Amino acid sequence: MVRLSKRVEYGLIAIRHIATQRNEGIVTAKEIADCYQIPYELLAKVLQKLSRAGLITSHQGVRGGYALARNPNTISVSMIINAIEGSNMGIARCMTEGPESCDVFSVCTIKSPLSKVQANIIQAFDTMTLAQIV
Amino acid sequence: MVRLSKRVEYGLIAIRHIATQRNEGIVTAKEIADCYQIPYELLAKVLQKLSRAGLITSHQGVRGGYALARNPNTISVSMIINAIEGSNMGIARCMTEGPESCDVFSVCTIKSPLSKVQANIIQAFDTMTLAQIV
DNA sequence: CTAACTCCGACCTGATGAGTCTTATTTACA
DNA sequence: TGTAAATAAGACTCATCAGGTCGGAGTTAG
Structure with a gap:
């Protein structure tokens, strides 16, 4: 499947x-x-992850909460996904974690065609900013 | 994450x-x-799943095995993924399994922006045929 | 000072995917 | 006709991870 996690949806x-x-x-x-x-x-x-990634700011105590840390135009959907999932976005493991992560890397025949599809996907998430979905 | 399963990779x-x-x-x-x-x-x-989906043919017994069932031009990557995963490709559950699958459907604010990204992804997998990756 | 409010981070649990094992069925060929 | 070769199919274990829970630490109003 090619699916976003609940955490990303909620985020x-x-x-x-x-x-x-x-x-x-x-x-x-x-x-x-x-x-x-x-x-x-x-x-x-x-929210804690988004905060640590610097996308939102947190305020503790009474009347605390979260607020946006910067301009919605400077926050892309990729940034949000990476903040929550840990920057390992990719349709195959070997594309984000290097050749060691895959034991068929050397004989794999589908890397190059799939990498084009992946580039497509990442670009879509990359060019879509928070400002666009508000 | 937006990742293909091992089964799909192997397939x-x-x-x-x-x-x-x-x-x-x-x-x-x-x-x-x-x-x-x-x-x-x-x-x-x-391979059994691909066979049941009619993408390849199986032959039992000695000298048996698998062969392509049709022209590589008529087999898209989506077909392969659907055969293996069960045709529920989509970046969010509610987009393939209907409103009941999501308990925030009515108040969800990200459906429409995400559906555009999804259309993008599906189209990429849809237009890429087996002939192109051979 | 204190009590209410809020974030923080470690912990638990159940579902799902990856991989293994076993048995049945079909077929070619000696 | 018997045996080896190959797919078919189910149950099973194991690891991983998404989802959810807990108690505690920090902050501020009053």
């Missing part, structure tokens, strides 16, 4: 929600979870 | 190998497994 929904808050609006994880019926704790972990 | 390698055999050449599963260092039993199961 996209969440960061989009944060981006739609005007004038430095801070949103709590609970608020987002309630709004979209997303499991709170799972969403929290996703 | 692509195998059907490509079969397609390169000239003049009705029949290839055994063992032959392919040896050639590419693929686990035999796993490969056998993949």
Whole structure:
């Protein structure tokens, strides 16, 4: 299958929600979870990853929450996926983790055709910015 | 992640190998497994699926094996993936299994932007035929 | 100071994919 | 006709990972 994980789906929904808050609006994880019926704790972990990647900022304590860290135009969907999944986006393991990751690398006959498809996919995620999905 | 399964990788390698055999050449599963260092039993199961989908033909008994069932130009990569994975290709579950499969369907805000990316991906797999990767 | 609020990070669990094993069925050929 | 060669098909184990849970640490209002 060629499928996004739940974490990525939740991350996209969440960061989009944060981006739609005007004038430095801070949103709590609970608020987002309630709004979209997303499991709170799972969403929290996703938000933490987005925070560590510098896409959103976190504020602890009462009246804390999350806010967008930069302009929606400078955040691509790839960045969001990489932040959550760990930058190993690729349709085959050998394309992100090197030849050692695949024991048929030397005799594999489908690398080059597949790499074209992959380039296609990555470009699509790469050119789509957060601003476009708000 | 957006990754193909091992089964699909093996299936692509195998059907490509079969397609390169000239003049009705029949290839055994063992032959392919040896050639590419693929686990035999796993490969056998993949070949059975391709056979049931009508992409290759199987011949039992001594001197049996597999052969391509039709012209490589008429076999797309999507067909191969669907034969192996069961035609649920899509980057989100709700896009192949209907609204019931997703409990945030009604409030989900990322369906429409993602569906464009997905259309892009599917088209790439759809227009790439076996003939092109031989 | 303290209590409420919020993020943080380690832990647990169940589903799914990868791979193995065993047995049945079909077929060519000696 | 018997045997070896090949696919067919199911159950099984193991590893990985997505999904979900827990208690705790940090921060701020009052």
